[in-house]
Amino acid sequence: MSLELIKSLRATRFFTAAPVTRDQVTAVLEAARWAGSARNRQPWRFVVVRDRALLRGLSRLGAYAGHLAGAPVAILLAVDATLSTEDAEFDAGRAAQNLMLAAHELGLGTCPASFFPAANARAATGLAGLREPWRVRTGISLGHPAPPPPGTPAIPRGRRPLSDLVIELS
């Protein structure tokens, strides 16, 4: 059921060697493509990366990007930063969520990585073969989930309760 699908999506940081098919990649990109955006601008491009050396290079461009090195595929989210970057990032988050939910539905795992600081985002944009106005701040690992290796530090996965998060004005 879809509400359960939405609520059960968690980040997957470790992957098996099982390949992700072209049809699976197309399915998750289709989901991303249909995301809404401000004035329907669709301010995005999706860069599919399977090359191991490139994935390793990308994995060094953010303090929490290491999982990219072990993923069979990554989807880089390029955003048009010409107009409001805040609008573009909000819309990119919508597309990313669609992509990750579609992967979850297919039994695949995902984890987003941020390329930061700004110099690393520029480097990721270059590795993606893009230049201004495109900017790559986010890469999403995609693959078949594997259990974390022994000794992996636990990462908090819970969420605050609604009572902490919701204000009812009337």
Next chain:
Amino acid sequence: MSLELIKSLRATRFFTAAPVTRDQVTAVLEAARWAGSARNRQPWRFVVVRDRALLRGLSRLGAYAGHLAGAPVAILLAVDATLSTEDAEFDAGRAAQNLMLAAHELGLGTCPASFFPAANARAATGLAGLREPWRVRTGISLGHPAPPPPGTPAIPRGRRPLSDLVIELS
């Protein structure tokens, strides 16, 4: 099926007078609550607005926010802008997408509105009863879909094909 649910979500700008129940609001907020965020910071609060005068006031705080005036409920997304606003907006987009997909699953319609320029976001934040570090840039109309009134200008709803959007690096 969930992939169809994801692909069939469209913005709804007109609503019937049928009420949205508390259980429905809770269900869509549950979906938003479970969205992932950078370092699991959950940099958000959700403000539920049903007051007609307040909805009208909010509808004047953005060039495309008019639909809020006719919605039975709006959910304002307050984001902690202390750290990277780009990260926070990306994460807010993820939560918003979860919320809108959950509403779609329940047969409800949604439409996000941006409060801009910055003075309008500040005004929306004030109307939400919040202050720094919280910032309200987005409000989401929620209700039962109604057909657009006759004479409503058509809004483009299509999407670019994947061939325009995807770059395969290997």
